Amino acid sequence: MAKSETLYDGLEDFKARILAVDPADVSQVTVLRERLGTLTQSLEPSSQPAHVLDLAAQALQAVAQPACCDPSYLLAAVASAATAASQNVDEGANQDPSALEHAIEVLGRALQDQEADLSRDAQVPETTDAPVDASPGESQWAPELIAEFVAESCERLGEAEAALLALEANPDDVEQINTVLRAFHTIKGAAGFLGLDHIQKLSHLAENLLARARDGQVRLAGRHADLALRSGDCLKEMIEGLLADAGAGSSDVPGDMQELLGSLAEADEIGGDAQSDQIPAIPACPSDNVAQDTGPECPDSASSRARTNESTVRVGTRRLDDLIDMVGELVIAQSIIAQDLDISQVGGTRLSRSISRAGKIVRDLQQQTMGLRMVPLKGTFQKMTRLVRDLARKSGKPVQLVTAGEETEIDRKMVEALNDPLVHMIRNAVDHGIESAQQRARAGKDRTGTIHLRAYHSTGNVVIELQDDGCGLDRDRIVGKAVKRGLVDADNELSDAEAYSLIFHPGLSTADKLTEVSGRGVGMDVVKRNIDQLRGHVELNTARGQGTTFTLRLPLTMAIVEAMLVRVGRERYMLPTNSILRSFRPEPGSLFTVTGRGEMVRLRDQLLPVFRLHRLFDVAGALINPEESLMVVIEGRGRQCALMVDELLGQQQVVIKSLGDMFSAVRGISGGAILPDGQVGMILDTGGIIELSREISEAA
Amino acid sequence: MRRVPKDGRPVNRRDLATTVRTKEWAMSQQAQTVMENVGQQTGKHLIFSLGGQDYGLGILQVREIIGMMGITSVPRTPEFIQGVINLRGKVVPVMDLRSKFGMPAQELTDETCIVVACLGEVEMGLIVDRVSEVLDISDEQIEETPSFGAGVNTEFILGVGKTDEKVIVLLDLSKILSDGEMKSLSDGDHQQA
Numbered sequence: 001m002a003k004s005e006t007l008y009d010g011l012e013d014f015k016a017r018i019l020a021v022d023p024a025d026v027s028q029v030t031v032l033r034e035r036l037g038t039l040t041q042s043l044e045p046s047s048q049p050a051h052v053l054d055l056a057a058q059a060l061q062a063v064a065q066p067a068c069c070d071p072s073y074l075l076a077a078v079a080s081a082a083t084a085a086s087q088n089v090d091e092g093a094n095q096d097p098s099a100l101e102h103a104i105e106v107l108g109r110a111l112q113d114q115e116a117d118l119s120r121d122a123q124v125p126e127t128t129d130a131p132v133d134a135s136p137g138e139s140q141w142a143p144e145l146i147a148e149f150v151a152e153s154c155e156r157l158g159e160a161e162a163a164l165l166a167l168e169a170n171p172d173d174v175e176q177i178n179t180v181l182r183a184f185h186t187i188k189g190a191a192g193f194l195g196l197d198h199i200q201k202l203s204h205l206a207e208n209l210l211a212r213a214r215d216g217q218v219r220l221a222g223r224h225a226d227l228a229l230r231s232g233d234c235l236k237e238m239i240e241g242l243l244a245d246a247g248a249g250s251s252d253v254p255g256d257m258q259e260l261l262g263s264l265a266e267a268d269e270i271g272g273d274a275q276s277d278q279i280p281a282i283p284a285c286p287s288d289n290v291a292q293d294t295g296p297e298c299p300d301s302a303s304s305r306a307r308t309n310e311s312t313v314r315v316g317t318r319r320l321d322d323l324i325d326m327v328g329e330l331v332i333a334q335s336i337i338a339q340d341l342d343i344s345q346v347g348g349t350r351l352s353r354s355i356s357r358a359g360k361i362v363r364d365l366q367q368q369t370m371g372l373r374m375v376p377l378k379g380t381f382q383k384m385t386r387l388v389r390d391l392a393r394k395s396g397k398p399v400q401l402v403t404a405g406e407e408t409e410i411d412r413k414m415v416e417a418l419n420d421p422l423v424h425m426i427r428n429a430v431d432h433g434i435e436s437a438q439q440r441a442r443a444g445k446d447r448t449g450t451i452h453l454r455a456y457h458s459t460g461n462v463v464i465e466l467q468d469d470g471c472g473l474d475r476d477r478i479v480g481k482a483v484k485r486g487l488v489d490a491d492n493e494l495s496d497a498e499a500y501s502l503i504f505h506p507g508l509s510t511a512d513k514l515t516e517v518s519g520r521g522v523g524m525d526v527v528k529r530n531i532d533q534l535r536g537h538v539e540l541n542t543a544r545g546q547g548t549t550f551t552l553r554l555p556l557t558m559a560i561v562e563a564m565l566v567r568v569g570r571e572r573y574m575l576p577t578n579s580i581l582r583s584f585r586p587e588p589g590s591l592f593t594v595t596g597r598g599e600m601v602r603l604r605d606q607l608l609p610v611f612r613l614h615r616l617f618d619v620a621g622a623l624i625n626p627e628e629s630l631m632v633v634i635e636g637r638g639r640q641c642a643l644m645v646d647e648l649l650g651q652q653q654v655v656i657k658s659l660g661d662m663f664s665a666v667r668g669i670s671g672g673a674i675l676p677d678g679q680v681g682m683i684l685d686t687g688g689i690i691e692l693s694r695e696i697s698e699a700a
Numbered sequence: 701m702r703r704v705p706k707d708g709r710p711v712n713r714r715d716l717a718t719t720v721r722t723k724e725w726a727m728s729q730q731a732q733t734v735m736e737n738v739g740q741q742t743g744k745h746l747i748f749s750l751g752g753q754d755y756g757l758g759i760l761q762v763r764e765i766i767g768m769m770g771i772t773s774v775p776r777t778p779e780f781i782q783g784v785i786n787l788r789g790k791v792v793p794v795m796d797l798r799s800k801f802g803m804p805a806q807e808l809t810d811e812t813c814i815v816v817a818c819l820g821e822v823e824m825g826l827i828v829d830r831v832s833e834v835l836d837i838s839d840e841q842i843e844e845t846p847s848f849g850a851g852v853n854t855e856f857i858l859g860v861g862k863t864d865e866k867v868i869v870l871l872d873l874s875k876i877l878s879d880g881e882m883k884s885l886s887d888g889d890h891q892q893a
């Protein structure tokens with residue numbers, strides 16, 4: 001009963017607010033509409049009270065329209081609907097449906113009047129302030145409204161997809177079915193209101209399918225699960241398309257929609273006992289060239305929001321970055337005050353205590369703001385679950401993906417950049433790793449292959465593990481191929497780690513046959529390059545016949561880098577510590593000049609090329625004699641060299657700043673950072689430096 | 701001549717005045733008075749001098765004026781790119797206009813300052829000898845750039861404004877920040893010492 005009580009309280013509260021709301025305040029109306037949405041969710045879908053609240057939400061949406069002529073009439077209708085619904089909830093079983101029916105009638109009439117008003121207005125030539133496009137129909141709505149619809153629908157579809165995937169394991173989970181049902185239902189309602197006929201039609205049919213599933217008439221497995229998933233995809237495509245051609249007024253209907261509609265209608269008619277015939281391949285994801293910078297992005301990550309019931313605010317990344325910039329400056333300003341000589345001369349424990357207290361707050365503030373960019377990996381993992389499902393169907397191997405640690409948070413930019421490498425590795429795992437069911441049975445393994453995808457924090461890094469229980473890597477074949485391609489010498493004794501790391505070499509693919517799924521010759525080298533760009537590491541562990549584990553170790557954020565500050569002449573540069581192997585002062589006699597130009601230094605039994613940073617960057621006043629200076633051994637794009645600098649000044653975490661488009665092509669520099677004294681420092685790109693130095697020494 | 705930049709962002713006088721900040725070198729009193737005279741009209745120009753000649757930049761293209769501050773040089777860029785500064789947490793490139801216009805370098809003075817100009821999204825600091833005043837220059841006062849023959853590069857000049865006592869060279873910010881120039885940054889064929 002506790003549930004209905006909170007629902008009752010919620011509705012009563014809502015009613016009170018509706019009576020107090022100022023119809024001209026769009027944001028307030030929107031907040032109320034969202035509340036109503038939350039309340040509707042706790043009702044049974046497709047029940048009568050839910051229907052009333054749906055209509056009420058539509059009415060509120062109409063109120064938020066700039067063109068709304070009589071908002072107080074609509075608001076009164078909404079208030080009476082809320083009263084009816086709360087009474088209904090309160091009375092429980094011995095309810096009187098007439099109040100609800102009356103509310104539905106009132107709301108329906110109010111909405112109809114409103115629409116009639118709108119269409120009459122549309123015919124009046126004079127346009128007031130709303131930007132009305134030439135074409136009627138979809139574009140009559142304010143872009144914000146469409147954007148909001150898109151954001152909300154994407155979120156719902158994300159939840160629906162997760163639920164559908166969960167349903168595959170357990171097709172009778174009514175709770176999950178209801179989640180999907182709610183998603184389609186909400187989209188149907190909103191699309192109907194916005195006049196998006198195609199979307200409404202498709203979501204309506206999809207809802208029917210789900211309703212039948214809920215009633216036990218069909219099982220959401222195999223063919224029907226496919227249909228539901230594809231409907232979700234198709235809806236998502238259409239809805240995202242709204243943003244792309246917002247204002248253009250044209251709505252592209254994806255090619256497979258007609259066919260989908262047909263299948264859905266058919267499923268509707270013949271019910272669940274129909275034999276599944278040939279299912280067309282799941283259409284590849286269409287172009288995702290939706291401009292998403294300013295508009296609300298499809299929030300995979302935000303899908304956790306509805307569950308935790310925390311209210312959220314969408315903020316543009318630009319504003320977030322500005323905030324982080326300002327806080328960075330605050331930290332610098334604070335440390336300048338803390339180290340001020342005048343203040344330390346004044347002395348006084350009270351002052352110094354106040355300053356250090358302010359310092360602590362400022363540092364906390366910095367941590368908090370940096371945390372704002374973090375999002376959980378949940379969305380990414382969810383996509384991978386879908387990917388594995390689709391790949392498994394295509395390749396005909398039973399494979400399941402088990403995820404753990406999806407709540408692990410990582411910088412949102414990293415989330416985007418991680419997608420491609422993960423997709424690649426999972427494709428590899430399904431295509432090359434997992435054996436066919438027969439092979440697995442012969443090897444005494446479970447017929448279903450299992451891929452584990454785990455994420456966790458470890459020593460300031462995010463670790464992502466991808467483990468399959470497939471056949472493992474074939475050392476001999478990798479080495480054999482590498483020898484054939486001339487990557488290694490045949491008589492070279494390779495350690496296991498060296499041999500396996502050959503798969504990261506460009507152009508080495510171990511697939512026996514090219515399949516549609518993977519094996520186009522571009523493989524792990526792309527993954528390695530992507531992970532390198534994220535300043536991460538890939539490790540690989542494999543056991544013949546037992547499977548392969550890839551471990552990605554990534555920094556928490558791309559925004560901060562651990563760097564070694566080095567001095568050359570009067571300039572200071574930062575070297576990312578993950579590309580520094582060691583530093584040493586060359587012993588007398590360990591330096592060589594090869595054929596009169598290339599300088600080399602011997603470190604134990606290794607010979608390294610020496611590149612002088614002062615020469616490369618044309619810095620005056622640097623140390624010229626290598627024996628007085630320091631050598632920093634750096635690694636980049638698979639090569640190593642000794643970089644000659646004057647001095648190491650210490651290691652610190654710095655916030656990376658883009659130098660802007662203007663300097664994007666400057667080689668050897670990957671970005672800038674604000675040093676503790678407030679000056680800008682350059683972050684060196686070790687790979688770029690090595691390439692540049694080689695070119696220069698070859699040209700010399 | 702009324703030029704309204706594309707983004708048309710109104711510059712509000714108080715904003716400009718409060719964003720004037722000094723560092724290391726105290727900003728000249730004059731520059732401060734200049735900022736207080738900034739009006740709303742697009743015909744207003746910020747006048748600054750370089751090697752004795754007055755130059756003007758449309759006031760809507762000027763974001764703020766700051767005193768000279770520590771500039772970090774960016775390796776392998778043309779000489780006129782002085783480097784980058786930290787402008788309240790943002791990294792902003794700084795160009796030495798003397799060097800850009802082929803004038804000899806000069807010792808820094810108390811009056812040397814950085815005019816932060818903006819063109820759409822692009823911000824750029826311009827080092828000038830001295831900021832003198834804000835002048836209203838009407839269309840009638842502006843003449844086309846006279847031809848000086850092949851020896852003088854008039855590429856960055858929008859026109860010449862004449863007032864009672866002086867001649868002001870009006871600069872074309874978009875040309876100064878133009879793509880062609882910027883590309884040369886990335887060429888990297890920059891002579892080694």
